[in-house]
Amino acid sequence: MLRFRSCLHATLPAIVLAGCATKLPPPAAPRTAAAAPEASAPTPALAPATKPLVIAHRGASALRPEHTLAAYAKAIEDGADVIEPDLVITRDGVLVARHENEIGGTTNVAEMPQFADRKRTRVIDGERLTGWFTEDFTLAELKTLRARERIPKLRPDNARLNDQFEIPTFDEIVRLAQQASLRTGRQIGLYPELKHPSYFRGIGKPLEDKLVEALRRQPYLRAAPVFVQSFEAGSLRQMRRALGHGMPNVRLMQLIGNPKQTPPDWRLAGDTRTYGDMLSPTGLREVASYADGIGPEKNSVVPRDAQGGLGAPSAVVRNAHAAGLLVHPYTFRPENAFLPKAFQTGGDDATRSPAGMVREVEAFVAAGVDGVFTDDPALGRRAIDARNP
Secondary structure, three states, X not given: OOOEOOOOOOOOOOOOOOOOOOOOOOEOOOOOOOOOOOOOOOOOOEXXXXXXXXXXXXOOOOOOOOOOHHHHHHHHHOOOOEEEOEEEEOOOOOEEEOOOOEOOXXXXXXXXXXXXXXXXXXXXXOEEEEEOEHHHOOHHHHOOOOEOOOOOOOOHHHHOOOOOOOOOEHHHHHHHHHHHHHHHOOOOEEOOXXXXXXXXXXXXXXXXXXXXXXXXXXXXXXXXXXXXXXOOHHHHHXXXXXXXXXXXXXXXXXXXXXXXXXXXXXXXXOOOOOHHHHOOHHHHHHHXXXXXXXXXXXXXXXXXXXXXXXXXXXXXXXXXXXXXXXEOOEOEOOEHHHOOHHHOOOOXXXXXXXXXXXXXXXXXXXXXXXXXXXXXXXXXXXXXXXXXX
């Protein structure tokens, strides 16, 4: 399995960058896959390192409004190895970080009278949505908006920071990571997700082309650890063909949703298989023909029992590793609403249980995962360092 080694801690004038250094060891011999090969095989597996990755899910989104430079800076400060931006696109073709291309709930756009006529109804991956969509705004227009907390009832402290931060571009996030690297001597990895790639391809704005261009254009992205993720296998296959063997620092990661659901690109193609099929031994061998790892929903890795507690680990980690794949489950959050019953603390759904989240992450590390997506990287760092001093 692949893990990245942790080392030095350092301090910045404005941002304290503490935690886990990310360094690529030399590649090992390529693996073989049972499924039909791609035009270019997945990147060879890396030599084992000492610790699973702490992946900052949309930044330190338990502590700052998600997908803001403030959230990513806090994540780096709190020890994240990798920061994760979800990527959508503007009308003028710029990649920006938002959880969804519909931004009515994560910005103040609904209160901007000059954009009232941009409200639309669209069908995104089979779901009918009404709101404001990034592809209808230029970057300059998006920069006049301000970010808002996506789940204010569960994160009221974040909601108090509403309207303080811009929507960042992917380039700005890369620059933040690069500055951290230059000042500390360690590399902060990037973990971009291609959001709704079939939808964007269908409207003539393919995300893959823009991301490949950014990966090739920016020196930092040619050297730092980069993981590109998508729920759509077709998007990752396209990325594999486009990248070829020219960027060995880039890993492709197949996100895996509800086992009963069908990936959007498969559904469009009339393929009735599900994410559950993707998690089978045969499905994982097929994933290994175009990707380097999987990002499963965490309940697929360690399911919960009827009482809401953690059960025994499933075979997902074992089978994925047998296929030569990394396993980075999502998402570990510190609020009671997201934790197993035994790990919750007194209070309501919004009450934080830091010790509970640490215990949950520890259980997954014990199950053999190679990294964890977390909204609170400081707690993820604590859990992983406790098991891997």
